[in-house]
Amino acid sequence: MMSVQLWHGRPGHASDRRGFTMIELIVALGMVAVIAASLSSTLWTAYHATRQAEAAAAPSDRVDAAFQILSGDLQNALQPQLRPASYLVGIPTTATNDEQTAFLGTQTQDNRGHAADQVVFFTTADSPVHVYANGEIKSVQYLVIQPNGSSDHVLVRRITRNLLPPDGQNASTDEEIICTGVSSFTLQYSYDGITFNPSSISPDSWDASEEDNTIPAAVKITLALEETQSNGKVQTASYSRIILLPCSTASLDTNVNTGTTGL
Secondary structure, three states: OOOOOOOOOOOOOHHHOOOOOHHHHHHHHHHHHHHHHHHHHHHHHHHHHHHHHHHHHHHHHHHHHHHHHHHHHHHOEOOOOOOOHHHHOOOOOOOOOOOOOOEEEEOOEOOOOOEEOEEEEEEOOOOOOOHHHOOOOEEEEEEEEOOOOOOOOEEEEEEEEOOOOOOOOOOEEEEEEEEOOEEEEEEEEEOOOOOOOOOOOOOOOEEHHHOOOOOOOEEEEEEEEEEEOOOOOEEEEEEEEEEEOOOOOHHHOOOOOOOOOOO
16 A cells, blocks of 8 residues: 655745845835934924025025235235325326226215225236236225126126226226125224224215325225025125235324323
8 A cells, every 4th residue: 555745844944934024114215214214304404504505605605705905905015205196106097097096995875875985006916927027016995886788796806907098098907796686885084093083074985186196004894795595585794904004104194193102
């Protein structure tokens, strides 16, 4: 009589392995979703914080760059000494219509009614375009303008080179924008590098032809920028810096700074 043996397989054989149940899969997917959400939230928070930090730093970076250029020009400003002031004065032309005094700072406003002072003086600072003329004396003017076709207001640096000869000048003007989003631009001047609001003078303007042909001892610059926030509101941030003019003798000139003996 023939007998039949049933083969049950070896323990651990593939036929004895079990797969994941639906519940286990759902639990695993839920855990992955929780971890992914946590990571996503962390990454978004870090990204948002980075964007906010960059946005907050952007205006100060622009102002710092503008102040660096202004400092270079003012610290190289020239004052007439021994020679007549006319040695630093160009013949007024279309390009050089403000070159009638060694240093002229005036109060003015832009087309919005915001403070937008102007200043023009002579310096040995570099020219951005006509680099072959660097090292020469140039006339530098700072003013706020609204470019054609733009709603923005910008701080402009204009350099006029080739000031001589006095007869028939052919001056070339370089112009560059050194700061955008300008809300206001104000300048104050000091005789001694310390006091910017003496009762005897107006600190907001300076005409060297009326100040014994001297340039100011220091200039206080205040630059305010407009920034549009994510909610559409416009926020204004103001920055100030005081720049000393090494060539100035205003503090030692008794015709200019009566009662002050020096810096």
